[in-house]
Amino acid sequence: MKVASYTRYGGPETIRLSDAPIPLPRAGEVLIRVRAAPVTAGDARLRSGKVPRGLGLLLRLVIGLSRPRVAPGWTFAGEVAGLGDGVTSFAIGQRVFGLMGFKGGAHAEYLVIRADGMVLPMPETLSFEQGAAFFFGGLTAAHFLIDRARLAAGEHLLVVGATGSVGGAALQIGRHLGARVSGSASPGNHPLARSLGADQVTDYRKGPPPGPFDVILDVMGSLGWQAARPLLAPAGRLALVTANLGEMLGSAVRPRREGRMVLTGTNPDTLAAMQRLVALHHAGSYTPILGPVLPFADLAKAHAIADTFHKPGNLVVVM
Ligand SMILES: NC(=O)c1ccc[n+]([C@@H]2O[C@H](COP(=O)([O-])OP(=O)(O)OC[C@H]3O[C@@H](n4cnc5c(N)ncnc54)[C@H](OP(=O)(O)O)[C@@H]3O)[C@@H](O)[C@H]2O)c1
Incomplete structure (x- = not known):
């Protein structure tokens, strides 16, 4: 072979x-x-x-x-x-x-x-x-949105980097959870982001859309805490899917900031998480x-x- x-x-x-x-x-x-x-x-x-x-x-x-x-x-x-x-x-x-x-x-x-x-x-x-x-993007998006950020129905989600493996899964899972979903992507990918459930799509190179957002999933970590802070609702959560060592240590030592949360980490791969994603697929809520x-x-x-x-x-x- x-x-x-x-x-x-x-x-x-x-x-x-x-x-x-x-x-x-x-x-x-x-x-x-x-x-x-x-x-x-x-x-x-x-x-x-x-x-x-x-x-x-x-x-x-x-x-x-x-x-x-x-x-x-x-x-x-x-x-x-x-x-x-x-x-x-x-x-x-x-x-x-x-x-x-x-x-x-x-x-x-x-x-x-x-x-x-x-x-x-x-x-x-x-x-x-x-x-x-x-599994790759789906497990990651489900982990950050469901287990870490605890995205709830009616909340407003922004996915920065909305059409890659993680972002494309996050748009779908955000919709499944009953959130209002916004995404940012390069212009050529805007139709794809809309087809995956984003109500509003902007170009991340022109800056972030106006908030407030209850959850921001920053896929490439390109927004970061300083830029995300003014966009977050009170009790908003910033999930940095890509984080550097300083951001990881910072979120471990001081996760809560002015009522808002910064979340980092890696996705633990478990059979239960795989089965949950399969259940989402059977429910018509996720296809990569x-x-x-x-x-x-x-x-x-x-x-x-x-x-x-x-x-x-x-x-x-x-x-
Ligand atoms: N923490 C964890 O456990 C975990 C797990 C999986 C992945 N990751 C990390 O997550 C990141 C994304 O993984 P992926 O599989 O989704 O990658 P991917 O499929 O290559 O997608 C990357 C996405 O990021 C967007 N993007 C690129 N540069 C950007 C920027 N400067 N600002 C905003 N968006 C930007 C791209 O948008 P356009 O194509 O529209 O430009 C694309 O939607 C990687 O850094 C990966 O290492 C972390």
């Missing part, structure tokens, strides 16, 4: 596709024939080592000083191709999707995962490409947006697009 690896921190050319034996599922494991996997902003950051200010050393201490010692690819959609001893919860040929998490390994034609791990049957209403795109779809052989090209942080929706490679 073909499998991707990182050779060092750097540009898309540091991604290598090589041949490897198809892994064998051990007891309790499932072998998956991967059909599609996203190339996310997270994949691009792990490969390049380019993370928000102050977090670079921490990243290298966790995943490798000289090169990323994790396998590329966090999430996948595919078919069950083999069952380890004792696995009865899945059947050969079944369509599934799931998360490999930090250790990665989804950018490969086959992978093994524990049957009781982060893998679920994939709804018939999703293509493999949509299944691959399902698909942007470019490329063959697996073009993985480096896909990384170059992900590096821009301007892709519409989710970028997927198909195996």
Whole structure:
């Protein structure tokens, strides 16, 4: 099978596709024939080592000083191709999707995962490409809007960076929660933002729209506390999906500011959170947006697009 690896921190050319034996599922494991996997902003950051200010050393201490010692690819959609001893919860040929998490390994034609791990049957209403795109932005948006900001019906949400993987999910989940939803995006993406449920769309390069907003989801962290502060309603919450070390420490030490809250952190990937997102899909409230779809052989090209942080929706490679 073909499998991707990182050779060092750097540009898309540091991604290598090589041949490897198809892994064998051990007891309790499932072998998956991967059909599609996203190339996310997270994949691009792990490969390049380019993370928000102050977090670079921490990243290298966790995943490798000289090169990323994790396998590329966090999430996948595919078919069950083999069952380890004792696995009865899945059947050969079944369509599934799931998360490999930090250790990665989804950018490969086959992978093994524990049957009781982060893998679920994939709804018939999703293509493999949509299944691959399902979790990255959706889990993040749901975590920040539902668990952290506790966005409530009737509140006003602003999503800054509204049409990428996280923002596109946030618009839909905001609507599902009964919020009034505004978004900011570059002008070419305004029709997409409207189609995802934004009532009002503005160009973030021309400044933020007038508030007040109960919740601001600042996807790229480009607004920040100083600019967001005058736009927040009393008791408003600013969720910085992308935050630097100073902002993370600041929000930990002083989350509450003049009655308003600053929220940072990372999205904990859990089976329960995955199941909640699947339930949102079944309720008709969330389907990931698909942007470019490329063959697996073009993985480096896909990384170059992900590096821009301007892709519409989710970028997927198909195996
Ligand atoms: N905290 C966590 O757990 C967590 C989890 C997932 C992702 N993230 C982070 O979240 C960020 C976004 O991820 P993503 O997957 O949504 O990326 P993406 O799909 O590349 O989308 C990026 C979005 O940001 C917009 N944007 C780019 N530059 C901007 C700026 N200067 N001001 C405002 N908006 C801007 C883009 O809009 P246009 O295309 O319209 O220009 C696009 O909508 C990344 O930094 C990623 O590392 C954090």
